[in-house]
Amino acid sequence: MDLKEKLVSSFLVFEDQADVDTYVHDVRNDAIKIFEEKGFPTKKEEAWKYTSLNKILKEDYSVFPKQENALEYRDVKKYFIHDIDSYKIVFIDGKYSSHLSQTTHDGIDVCLMSAALSKPKYRLIIENYFNKAATKESLPSLNTAFSKEGAYIHIPKNKLVEKPIQIIHLSTGNESATLLQPRNLIVVDENSHVQIIERHQSLTNNAVLTNSVTEIFANKRAIVDYYKVQNDNANASLIDNTFIKQKRESVASVHTFAFGGKLTRNNLNFYQEGERINSILKGVTILGSKQHVDHNTLVHHIKPNCESHQDYKGIFGENSTGVFNGKIIVEKEAQKTNAFQSNNNILINDKATINTKPQLEIFADDVKCSHGCTIGQLDESAMFYMRSRGIPEKEAKALLMYAFSNNVLNSVKIPEIKQRITKIIANKLGVNIGFDL
Amino acid sequence: MSNKYTEDDLREELKTKEYEYGFYTDIESDTFPNGLNEEIVRAISKKKEEPQWMTDWRLEAFRVWKEMTEPDWANVNYQKPDFQRISYYSAPNSKPKYDSIDEVDPELLATFEKLGISLDEQKKLAGVAMDVVVDSVSVATTFKKTLGEKGIIFMSISEAIKEHPELVKKYLGTVVPQKDNFYAALNSAVFSDGSFCYIPKGVRCPMELSTYFRINQAGTGQFERTLVIADKGSYVSYLEGCTAPSRDENQLHAAVVELIALDDAEIKYSTVQNWYPGNAQGKGGVYNFVTKRGLCEKNAKISWTQVETGSAVTWKYPSCVLKGDNSVGEFYSIAVTNNYQQADTGTKMIHLGKNTKSTIISKGISAGKSQNSYRGLVQINSRAENARNFSQCDSLLMGNECGAHTFPYIEAKNKSAKIEHEATTSKIGEDQIFYCNQRGIDTEKAIALIVNGFSKEVLNKLPMEFAVEAQKLLEISLEGSVG
Numbered sequence: 001m002d003l004k005e006k007l008v009s010s011f012l013v014f015e016d017q018a019d020v021d022t023y024v025h026d027v028r029n030d031a032i033k034i035f036e037e038k039g040f041p042t043k044k045e046e047a048w049k050y051t052s053l054n055k056i057l058k059e060d061y062s063v064f065p066k067q068e069n070a071l072e073y074r075d076v077k078k079y080f081i082h083d084i085d086s087y088k089i090v091f092i093d094g095k096y097s098s099h100l101s102q103t104t105h106d107g108i109d110v111c112l113m114s115a116a117l118s119k120p121k122y123r124l125i126i127e128n129y130f131n132k133a134a135t136k137e138s139l140p141s142l143n144t145a146f147s148k149e150g151a152y153i154h155i156p157k158n159k160l161v162e163k164p165i166q167i168i169h170l171s172t173g174n175e176s177a178t179l180l181q182p183r184n185l186i187v188v189d190e191n192s193h194v195q196i197i198e199r200h201q202s203l204t205n206n207a208v209l210t211n212s213v214t215e216i217f218a219n220k221r222a223i224v225d226y227y228k229v230q231n232d233n234a235n236a237s238l239i240d241n242t243f244i245k246q247k248r249e250s251v252a253s254v255h256t257f258a259f260g261g262k263l264t265r266n267n268l269n270f271y272q273e274g275e276r277i278n279s280i281l282k283g284v285t286i287l288g289s290k291q292h293v294d295h296n297t298l299v300h301h302i303k304p305n306c307e308s309h310q311d312y313k314g315i316f317g318e319n320s321t322g323v324f325n326g327k328i329i330v331e332k333e334a335q336k337t338n339a340f341q342s343n344n345n346i347l348i349n350d351k352a353t354i355n356t357k358p359q360l361e362i363f364a365d366d367v368k369c370s371h372g373c374t375i376g377q378l379d380e381s382a383m384f385y386m387r388s389r390g391i392p393e394k395e396a397k398a399l400l401m402y403a404f405s406n407n408v409l410n411s412v413k414i415p416e417i418k419q420r421i422t423k424i425i426a427n428k429l430g431v432n433i434g435f436d437l
Numbered sequence: 438m439s440n441k442y443t444e445d446d447l448r449e450e451l452k453t454k455e456y457e458y459g460f461y462t463d464i465e466s467d468t469f470p471n472g473l474n475e476e477i478v479r480a481i482s483k484k485k486e487e488p489q490w491m492t493d494w495r496l497e498a499f500r501v502w503k504e505m506t507e508p509d510w511a512n513v514n515y516q517k518p519d520f521q522r523i524s525y526y527s528a529p530n531s532k533p534k535y536d537s538i539d540e541v542d543p544e545l546l547a548t549f550e551k552l553g554i555s556l557d558e559q560k561k562l563a564g565v566a567m568d569v570v571v572d573s574v575s576v577a578t579t580f581k582k583t584l585g586e587k588g589i590i591f592m593s594i595s596e597a598i599k600e601h602p603e604l605v606k607k608y609l610g611t612v613v614p615q616k617d618n619f620y621a622a623l624n625s626a627v628f629s630d631g632s633f634c635y636i637p638k639g640v641r642c643p644m645e646l647s648t649y650f651r652i653n654q655a656g657t658g659q660f661e662r663t664l665v666i667a668d669k670g671s672y673v674s675y676l677e678g679c680t681a682p683s684r685d686e687n688q689l690h691a692a693v694v695e696l697i698a699l700d701d702a703e704i705k706y707s708t709v710q711n712w713y714p715g716n717a718q719g720k721g722g723v724y725n726f727v728t729k730r731g732l733c734e735k736n737a738k739i740s741w742t743q744v745e746t747g748s749a750v751t752w753k754y755p756s757c758v759l760k761g762d763n764s765v766g767e768f769y770s771i772a773v774t775n776n777y778q779q780a781d782t783g784t785k786m787i788h789l790g791k792n793t794k795s796t797i798i799s800k801g802i803s804a805g806k807s808q809n810s811y812r813g814l815v816q817i818n819s820r821a822e823n824a825r826n827f828s829q830c831d832s833l834l835m836g837n838e839c840g841a842h843t844f845p846y847i848e849a850k851n852k853s854a855k856i857e858h859e860a861t862t863s864k865i866g867e868d869q870i871f872y873c874n875q876r877g878i879d880t881e882k883a884i885a886l887i888v889n890g891f892s893k894e895v896l897n898k899l900p901m902e903f904a905v906e907a908q909k910l911l912e913i914s915l916e917g918s919v920g
Contacts, residue, residue: 009792168466178521186458195831197907240456282792332837332838336835345849347849347851347852347854348852349852350819350850350851351819352850353848353849353850354847354848354849355847355848356845356846356847356848357844357845357846357847358845358860359842359844360832360841360842360843360860361840361842362840362841362842362862363836363837363839363840365836365839365864366833367838367862367863367864368863368864369862370844370859370860370861370862371858371859371860372857372858372859373845373847373856373857373858373859374847374855374856374857374858375817375847375854375855375856376854376856376857377852377853377855378623404858
């Protein structure tokens with residue numbers, strides 16, 4: 001039985017156990033129909049031209065992890081940004097771990113999707129926002145059908161959330177292959193500000209496939225800062241679907257740090273539904289052996305006077321494959337749009353591959369849109385300069401690569417994340433130097 | 438009495454009547470019945486008195502084509518042609534269309550006037566019978582003699598199949614195989630005619646083959662097949678098409694062009710395409726689905742230059758396969774769309790050899806309700822050390838009902854590759870127009886000026902006499918697009 005059949009048949013079991021709220025019930029049923037019809041995407045689809053799911057779909061995933069797994073904080077501390085105070089929502093094999101988490105209902109809601117779906121007091125928000133941003137493509141639909149657990153964050157009007165929120169998904173690998181489908185909903189109301197950090201981590205080398213959907217709504221003048229840290233084990237695959245709907249004058253930024261995993265696919269979609277919106281998409285990708293990362297971004301400019309800024313840097317080592325597929329659509333109404341996109345890549349190994357496809361689709365005439373894309377090498381004269389001053393080759397290379405990705409790191413607003421990323425980069429490049437010179 | 442036919446009715450009828458000259462339907466006899474099957478393919482081959490191997494080659498293509506489906510990935514919308522309703526062969530019409538120049542559509546003549554084409558040439562292009570053709574015939578003969586002295590073979594492909602079968606057999610289909618794509622397969626099965634050109638070793642073709650074309654322009658067939666072979670160390674510059682608007686009777690054009698540049702050879706291939714784009718409401722117009730590809734051996738160079746202003750739907754990607762070390766591929770393009778025209782055009786640069794270089798400069802101008810897309814592929818294979826690519830795609834939008842799109846694909850598999858890609862989209866600045874207006878240049882002229890500046894990089898690459906005409910053509914194509 002292939003994975004698709006397995007999922008479709010286990011949906012019946014799942015739906016029996018789930019609480020039958022009529023609204024979500026209908027949404028789930030519609031979603032499984034879409035998935036059943038479309039199936040998993042194949043390379044024949046333009047959006048999946050460079051990324052094949054065939055291999056990872058062959059595993060015999062367990063769809064509902066059975067047992068509760070407890071973990072000690074000290075064992076997993078290193079996966080947290082632990083040197084700052086923060087709210088934490090932690091899941092172990094898709095199940096909420098109250099032991100490791102720190103949630104709140106004090107003025108803001110930082111809690112669980114399962115609670116939000118079942119309790120009547122959240123009903124209005126769920127009906128207004130749940131599944132309103134996610135598209136009807138097959139993978140988001142699959143997630144919608146099985147949506148049950150994840151983070152639920154609601155920041156009411158005029159709140160500045162004083163500490164960041166960490167969403168951490170841990171998988172223990174107690175089963176040989178696990179499929180996880182977290183579903184997050186984040187609603188930020190007028191004038192509020194929130195910072196969120198998301199991480200997926202598997203603790204063993206057993207196969208894990210995560211098909212995650214995050215819907216973010218940034219209402220009037222809201223500011224949302226989102227950081228995705230992806231540095232997983234060699235058998236962990238992640239399909240991340242993030243949908244951000246912005247209302248007027250809001251600012252949303254997403255930083256994606258992709259350092260690992262077997263296959264990572266980031267579907268990042270921004271919809272600008274008001275005027276004077278700013279959307280920021282930044283990413284650093286550093287890959288080693290046999291890894292595959294695919295950034296698939298969409299910025300949809302619907303209203304006038306908006307901006308978007310995209311900056312993705314990639315460094316690709318042995319046997320790795322990088323894909324960047326960035327699309328900017330400017331609707332007829334969206335005059336005076338400024339949309340910029342840049343994608344720079346370095347190949348450091350002959351077996352590495354980079355496929356990039358920056359697209360512009362423009363229907364308005366009074367716009368400034370540009371994209372730039374480069375593939376190149378480290379500057380030899382800069383290398384020579386450093387070598388002649390006694391810096392060993394490896395360190396000199398690492399310094400140059402760090403400098404290359406520094407543009408993106410500069411806009412990270414939480415210093416502790418920046419430090420952490422810097423360490424991961426040093427680790428990934430195999431050097432032991434701090435870059436904060 | 439309401440059902441009386443009045444003068445007003447007549448006037449109304451004349452006003453709403455479809456344009457008659459856009460598609461010429463009264464084809465002389467000797468036309469095959471509509472539809473396509475193996476018999477028709479055999480019959481075309483027989484009609485052209487082709488050898489058996491050619492017939493087999495066509496049949497092979499036809500069998501492949503039958504299995505294929507029409508591609509729909511391009512960013513264009515159109516009514517798909519019904520392939521069984523097309524007649525695949527009609528004998529070249531030798532009878533002139535008109536007896537005197539007065540019968541020719543005045544709109545067409547006005548365009549000729551603007552392009553500055555001489556009266557004799559106008560007659561020739563419009564298909565008017567000419568009494569005195571001494572001039573062009575003699576020039577053509579002189580050209581033929583000069584080419585012959587250098588050993589250059591330049592003839593129609595049907596003649597070449599008969600006279601130089603060894604060359605045709607060796608190279609036909611090597612760059613664009615029969616099963617390359619849907620339209621290439623169709624073309625391979627049914628191509629009616631086209632040109633064949635062979636430049637021998639070390640010969641530098643003494644004239645732009647374009648010049649020859651202008652005077653002795655062969656009627657463009659519906660399924661044209663062009664094969665240009667530049668042998669080691671040779672050079673040729675070739676121009677197809679014409680700036681003059683062609684009112685062709687065929688709605689579907691599926692041509693195939695193959696270029697082969699052997700070691701150290703250079704081919705410069707320029708296209709000016711100005712087929713009937715349909716009327717201002719987007720009715721009618723030619724579908725132009727072309728496969729063009731060139732193969733570069735060691736140190737060879739292929740340069741594509743195109744000015745695309747015509748056709749309702751254009752779907753065309755002149756490409757270079759940079760097989761030999763140190764080979765160079767270039768692509769310079771201007772695509773102008775107005776009214777309801779749609780263009781999806783660009784290039785593919787496939788880097789296989791070491792130290793290969795490619796340059797892509799693409800300028801898209803969209804006006805009216807048109808859609809203009811750039812679609813390109815730059816592929817660096819794992820053995821292509823030190824490959825270098827520079828791409829630049831600029832789009833200019835005029836009016837808020839048109840669209841400009843870019844779909845560049847970049848695939849690199851070698852660490853020494855250096856690739857740069859840049860794209861911008863903008864409109865003509867109000868300050869630029871104001872500057873011109875202030876100096877007494879009216880808005881329409883000012884726009885022509887700015888557009889010419891925008892496309893200069895590409896226009897400069899055209900053979901000189903065509904550059905001037907192409908410049909005028911841009912102005913004409915955009916006429917009336919400014920409110």
